[in-house]
Amino acid sequence: QVQLVESGGGLVQAGGSLRLSCVASGNIFSINDMGWYRQATGKERESVATIQSNSRSNYADSAKGRFTISRDNAKNTVYLQMNSLRPEDTAVYYCNADLVGGRGAYRWQGNYWGQGTQVTVSS
Secondary structure (H helix, E strand, C coil), rough: CEEEEEEECCEEEEECCEEEEEEEEECCCEEEEEEEEEEEECCCEEEEEEECCCCCEECCCCCCCCCEEEHHHHHHHEEEEEEECCCCCCCCEEEEEEEEECCCCEEEEEEECCCCCEEEECC
């Protein structure tokens, strides 16, 4: 079993900052890409930022210059530092990981999601 658990969401005023964390745990052999996605009420889930195991990252245009994704491979953790938050950033933020699970000769590849953390930015 693999679990992704997010934390760090909350209510913040426009212009403020939040730092999201996501820890992957369970029967994990290695983690490839990790990322943050968000889904606002009535909208489809969208990519915010992704990061490869070598720390190469990609950002949605809406996140460039304001958000920073990082990871700690030793802790199986990915972070999202969000600065200059805007009301339109309000959404449930989900962590995603593409990983290899298992040990020894028995391994599998899977894509996993966290349960989400609410971020609300007030104007």
